[in-house]
Amino acid sequence: xxxxxxALEEKARELRVSIVKTLHKSQSGHTGGSLSAIDMITALYFxxxxxxxxxxxxxxxxxxxxxxxxxxxxLYAALADAGYFPREDLMMLRRLGSHLQGxxxxxxxPGVEVCTxxxxxxxxxxxxxxxGLKLDKLENRVYALLGDGELQEGQVWExxxxxxxxxxxxxxxxxxxxxxxxxxxxxxxxxxxxxADKFRAFGWNTMEIDGHDMAAILDALDRAETVKGRPTMxxxxxxxxxxxxxxxxxxxYHGVPPSDxxxxxxxxxxxxxx
Amino acid sequence: MSTMVATRDAYGETLxxxxxxxxxxVVLDADLSGSTKTGVFAKKFPERFFNMGIAxxxxxGTAAGLAAVxxxxxxxxxxxFAAGRAWEQVRQSVAYPRANVKIVATHGGVTVGEDGGSHxxxxxxxxMRAIPNMTVIVPADGVETRSAIRAVAAYKGPVYxxxxxxxxxxxxxxxxxxxxxxxxxMAAGSDMTFVTTGLMTAQALIAADLxxxxxxxxxxxHIGTIKPxxxxxxxxxxxxxxxxxTAEEHSVIGGLGGAVAEFxxxxxPTRLKRVGxxxxxxxxxxxxxxxxxxxxxxxxxxxxxxxxxxxx
Numbered sequence: 321x322x323x324x325x326x327a328l329e330e331k332a333r334e335l336r337v338s339i340v341k342t343l344h345k346s347q348s349g350h351t352g353g354s355l356s357a358i359d360m361i362t363a364l365y366f367x368x369x370x371x372x373x374x375x376x377x378x379x380x381x382x383x384x385x386x387x388x389x390x391x392x393x394x395l396y397a398a399l400a401d402a403g404y405f406p407r408e409d410l411m412m413l414r415r416l417g418s419h420l421q422g423x424x425x426x427x428x429x430p431g432v433e434v435c436t437x438x439x440x441x442x443x444x445x446x447x448x449x450x451x452g453l454k455l456d457k458l459e460n461r462v463y464a465l466l467g468d469g470e471l472q473e474g475q476v477w478e479x480x481x482x483x484x485x486x487x488x489x490x491x492x493x494x495x496x497x498x499x500x501x502x503x504x505x506x507x508x509x510x511x512x513x514x515x516a517d518k519f520r521a522f523g524w525n526t527m528e529i530d531g532h533d534m535a536a537i538l539d540a541l542d543r544a545e546t547v548k549g550r551p552t553m554x555x556x557x558x559x560x561x562x563x564x565x566x567x568x569x570x571x572x573y574h575g576v577p578p579s580d581x582x583x584x585x586x587x588x589x590x591x592x593x594x
Numbered sequence: 595m596s597t598m599v600a601t602r603d604a605y606g607e608t609l610x611x612x613x614x615x616x617x618x619x620v621v622l623d624a625d626l627s628g629s630t631k632t633g634v635f636a637k638k639f640p641e642r643f644f645n646m647g648i649a650x651x652x653x654x655g656t657a658a659g660l661a662a663v664x665x666x667x668x669x670x671x672x673x674x675f676a677a678g679r680a681w682e683q684v685r686q687s688v689a690y691p692r693a694n695v696k697i698v699a700t701h702g703g704v705t706v707g708e709d710g711g712s713h714x715x716x717x718x719x720x721x722m723r724a725i726p727n728m729t730v731i732v733p734a735d736g737v738e739t740r741s742a743i744r745a746v747a748a749y750k751g752p753v754y755x756x757x758x759x760x761x762x763x764x765x766x767x768x769x770x771x772x773x774x775x776x777x778x779x780m781a782a783g784s785d786m787t788f789v790t791t792g793l794m795t796a797q798a799l800i801a802a803d804l805x806x807x808x809x810x811x812x813x814x815x816h817i818g819t820i821k822p823x824x825x826x827x828x829x830x831x832x833x834x835x836x837x838x839x840t841a842e843e844h845s846v847i848g849g850l851g852g853a854v855a856e857f858x859x860x861x862x863p864t865r866l867k868r869v870g871x872x873x874x875x876x877x878x879x880x881x882x883x884x885x886x887x888x889x890x891x892x893x894x895x896x897x898x899x900x901x902x903x904x905x906x
Contacts, residue, residue, distance in 0.1 A: 383662075383663070425691070426691045427690075434658060434659070434691055435686060435687065435690045435691040438682060438686040440651075441683060441686055442655075444651070444653075444655025444656050444683075445655045445656070445659035445662065445687055447656055447659060448656035448657060448658060448659020448661075448662070449662055449663050451659070451660060452620070452660040452664065453663055455620070455641070474651075475649075475651045475655065475683070478652030479655065481647065482647070482649070482652055485647075486644070
């Protein structure tokens with residue numbers, strides 16, 4: 321287990337490097353929320369989920385929905401590293417003609433299951449997938465990752481209601497609680513706490529973890545699998561911009577890519593030469 | 595007198611028939627299954643029917659998720675909620691990924707009646723038509739509804755079908771086969787053409803009879819698919835009759851009239867009059883009274899025909 325955790329931590333570091341380089345190249349995209357989510361995405365794509373990059377449509381696969389679609393660079397870094405498409409494609413992020421759209425697009429990118437980017441809609445799709453898989457009595461699981469600001473969207477709570485109502489125990493979602501949104505602190509813009517209490521009241525199994533503690537992420541994912549009759553929400557406390565101290569906890573880095581001057585410093589922070 | 599069938603009843607029965615033929619069909623409703631008639635399916639296939647409660651936004655997303663794992667979802671509620679309340683979910687979760695979701699909205703237009711303007715959708719065709727990847731269908735009667743529902747099930751991609759609340763005259767014979775994107779000439783005529791959709795096609799057939807008594811030969815072209823529009827049948831009508839009256843139970847802005855005006859002004863400018871709801875909200879009343887109130891009777895159509903003919 322310790323070896324697994326160490327390997328995943330190293331994988332997450334590499335993916336952070338990939339995210340920073342990708343965003344620097346595109347000079348457009350969301351840095352802070354990609355770095356806060358990447359440890360969870362790493363745990364899913366490189367440990368927990370059953371999937372086959374050589375056959376993205378493989379029926380036996382688990383599904384992942386990046387509800388906070390603006391963290392697309394994190395998802396793309398994981399998909400490229402897993403082998404869904406060449407790593408060089410990352411350098412075309414957000415360019416005209418690229419299959420890597422600004423927000424995830426299932427029509428364009430191998431491995432992307434649905435279209436997200438308009439906040440609040442992803443969890444509904446994840447619930448629908450979970451219901452469909454249960455209807456077919458399949459073992460496949462559905463994973464989702466929401467932002468904390470996203471919880472301000474009312475549709476999230478409609479989805480929360482229906483996930484519990486239809487006993488979607490094959491669904492496990494994270495909330496990436498980095499505490500910041502474009503206009504500032506989530507608590508000041510529109511408070512969403514207490515998040516775990518709310519999902520519990522909606523009938524979900526809930527856990528609260530440090531979203532950068534790989535061992536805790538793996539443990540939470542394992543425990544979610546044992547829960548019957550209700551979906552799981554893992555409330556993951558994170559740091560926006562995690563891994564690059566001068567990006568950390570700054571709302572100003574929500575939608576801002578690293579500059580030429582910042583790139584070498586950021587890579588150095590991540591233990592990488594530029 | 596022809597038989598009278600509500601398109602929503604034809605939908606409910608067809609859906610329940612198809613449920614036995616295709617196990618992938620799942621049906622979602624937002625607490626209106628008695629009204630939309632998805633309840634007929636629900637009774638027969640309870641395990642494949644999902645009542646999503648009064649939460650249309652989530653219902654559209656859930657349908658997209660079901661489609662993403664290979665299901666064939668039919669989603670129903672009133673037109674005002676399917677197209678209006680959940681527009682951005684339809685755009686983002688359904689149309690953008692080209693999800694195989696069939697949105698079948700009932701209670702379109704002003705003939706919803708007593709419920710009034712809050713429930714009478716006169717904008718749905720315009721706002722659904724504006725979404726890329728979306729196909730928009732408005733059957734005229736029960737026969738066409740049955741055929742159209744089977745056609746949209748066979749088609750891969752998002753579709754919006756608009757149905758009505760009340761019984762409407764059956765104008766198609768049972769051999770009629772609906773084809774997506776194909777209009778249908780219902781009555782021959784050479785002086786002018788009614789281009790109509792939904793229940794207005796039956797009204798236009800009556801109007802054509804009224805005009806015949808005055809020696810006016812009116813063609814009636816039914817447009818069952820608002821998008822993609824049958825340009826061929828429109829060009830033929832424009833060239834051969836030189837005057838067009840469109841009619842729909844919808845705003846004159848952006849629906850059938852809008853689509854026909856866009857098409858003809860680019861390809862064959864023709865004298866045109868749009869009959870519909872004139873940029874107004876609906877109001878309470880009986881369906882028949884409302885058709886009069888909003889100027890959607892055969893007499894109104896005949897007047898519109900005389901007006902375009904006078905411009906010839």
